[in-house]
Amino acid sequence: MIMRKYSTRFTIVLTAFVVVGANSRPASAHSRQEQQGQQQKPSYTLPEYNAFQAANSEKDPQARIKLLDDFVAKYPNSTLMQYVYTLYYQTYNQLKNCPKAIEYADKLVALGDKIDAGQRLQALQIRVQCFQSTMTGKMPPDELTKQRDAALEGAHLLESFPKPANSTMSDEDFKKQKMPGLDFFYSAAGFADLQLKDNAAGITAFKNALTNKPDDAVSAYRLGLAYLQSQPPQYLDGFWALARAVDLKVPDSDKIKDYLQKQILAYEQPGCDSQATDQLNELLQLAQNSPDRPSTWTIPSQQDLNQVRQSSNILSVISELSAGADKAKTTWLAICGAEFPEVVGKIIDVKPGSGFADFMVFTGSSADEMQNATTANMDVKVYTTSAPPAPATGAAGGGSTTPPVGPQPDVVRLQKDDGIRFSGTIASYDPSPFLLHWDQVKVDPSIIPEKGSTGKHKVVPPKHNPQR
Numbered sequence: 001m002i003m004r005k006y007s008t009r010f011t012i013v014l015t016a017f018v019v020v021g022a023n024s025r026p027a028s029a030h031s032r033q034e035q036q037g038q039q040q041k042p043s044y045t046l047p048e049y050n051a052f053q054a055a056n057s058e059k060d061p062q063a064r065i066k067l068l069d070d071f072v073a074k075y076p077n078s079t080l081m082q083y084v085y086t087l088y089y090q091t092y093n094q095l096k097n098c099p100k101a102i103e104y105a106d107k108l109v110a111l112g113d114k115i116d117a118g119q120r121l122q123a124l125q126i127r128v129q130c131f132q133s134t135m136t137g138k139m140p141p142d143e144l145t146k147q148r149d150a151a152l153e154g155a156h157l158l159e160s161f162p163k164p165a166n167s168t169m170s171d172e173d174f175k176k177q178k179m180p181g182l183d184f185f186y187s188a189a190g191f192a193d194l195q196l197k198d199n200a201a202g203i204t205a206f207k208n209a210l211t212n213k214p215d216d217a218v219s220a221y222r223l224g225l226a227y228l229q230s231q232p233p234q235y236l237d238g239f240w241a242l243a244r245a246v247d248l249k250v251p252d253s254d255k256i257k258d259y260l261q262k263q264i265l266a267y268e269q270p271g272c273d274s275q276a277t278d279q280l281n282e283l284l285q286l287a288q289n290s291p292d293r294p295s296t297w298t299i300p301s302q303q304d305l306n307q308v309r310q311s312s313n314i315l316s317v318i319s320e321l322s323a324g325a326d327k328a329k330t331t332w333l334a335i336c337g338a339e340f341p342e343v344v345g346k347i348i349d350v351k352p353g354s355g356f357a358d359f360m361v362f363t364g365s366s367a368d369e370m371q372n373a374t375t376a377n378m379d380v381k382v383y384t385t386s387a388p389p390a391p392a393t394g395a396a397g398g399g400s401t402t403p404p405v406g407p408q409p410d411v412v413r414l415q416k417d418d419g420i421r422f423s424g425t426i427a428s429y430d431p432s433p434f435l436l437h438w439d440q441v442k443v444d445p446s447i448i449p450e451k452g453s454t455g456k457h458k459v460v461p462p463k464h465n466p467q468r
Helices: 029-035 046-057 061-074 081-094 098-109 117-134 141-160 171-195 199-212 217-229 235-247 253-268 274-287 302-311 314-323 325-335 367-372 409-413
Strands: 339-351 356-362 378-383 419-431 434-443
Touching: 046 061, 046 081, 061 081, 081 098, 081 117, 098 117, 098 141, 117 141, 117 171, 141 171, 141 199, 171 199, 171 217, 199 217, 217 235, 217 253, 235 253, 235 274, 253 274, 253 302, 302 325, 314 325, 314 419, 314 434, 325 419, 339 367, 339 378, 378 419
Parallel strands: 378 434
Antiparallel strands: 339 356, 339 419, 356 378, 419 434
16 A cells, blocks of 8 residues: 655645734733733733843844743743743744754643634644654654644634634635635644544545645545545545545656556456556546545446356346446456357358458357347457467456467368357457457367368357356
């Protein structure tokens, strides 16, 4: 199973409606006293405030960290700690020290309702983004769980964040403005779920991400993985999501397209591998216009195709392929490349060929029906001077399982209206007018006329076994 982690850096802009009140600077003692009408003293001392402002004003990041460390050592219980934590994670993020940025973002978020939602959202954004950008190899489950929980907390905070009272934005526009951020948080939660092998939670997260950003190709790809990795796998939804990702130009889309085709082959095990290519192209076309899989779209499983194989004979195959529509598609997926040990019929015509005899044959349910037939429903090509190449083996073991059939030069003595009995492999068919094409054909030598008796042997040979 492909489990590639893309190095895409998630970037969101928490716009003005989110960061209202998320100031990293406390009000001065003097201004607070003015705001409170001299009725209440600030909860921090002037030395605390000055120490914080010294760190906040420092331009050099390393020196700023030193001033913050000094502040925490001197004022470990300061009410300004929320601003200190904010400045810590912002500075460490500036220094690209993600482990420390995550540490202090987590400390700020742990303050809970003591700080406003805007501050928590900013901290969660940096925390989630840092973790995403530095993930390498297999991460410890507890770290992945923290990442998932932080991402979901960010999503829930953003979903419930109220529109500012003085905003002139419509409710609908305000909702739309949140969508990129929600996609960011939900997709990050889903990716952590994938690493934790919690595919059910990952499916929910990625679907939420795609609700907010339907063209998120990476989330569509990862949603497909979550479906396929579920127990039991949700194959059809997984195939659809991966096709959607390919249509949206996900990174490495060619590799993912190949992977999807292999998954379809493994799910169906059709008679001919080429059939999966046709199905894949049809799926990609359908998924372009529909983010969600329609309930009417389906493809048969290996079990479905095995049931067709077990219940089929050459007459039922011809009937079902002639009928067209979905039944013909399913039958062809099952039967393409299949070997039939004994087929009987009447030669309607013989077409000239170089190195082979091409018999146009009709087969039916009775000898009388075959004797009275005037139109062929099978094209039976028999090599007379060189052996035909063996067809490729299909995903389900279809195709030749024996060495290539040797040439049969004596079949040239078979003529129009003669009966024929042969074994062979179904290679292809023309839907209208219907004609079933055979390969790897070997004619029963006992029905080939002896020299000098050509034109006298016109009886349709009886069946030794059912035509399967």
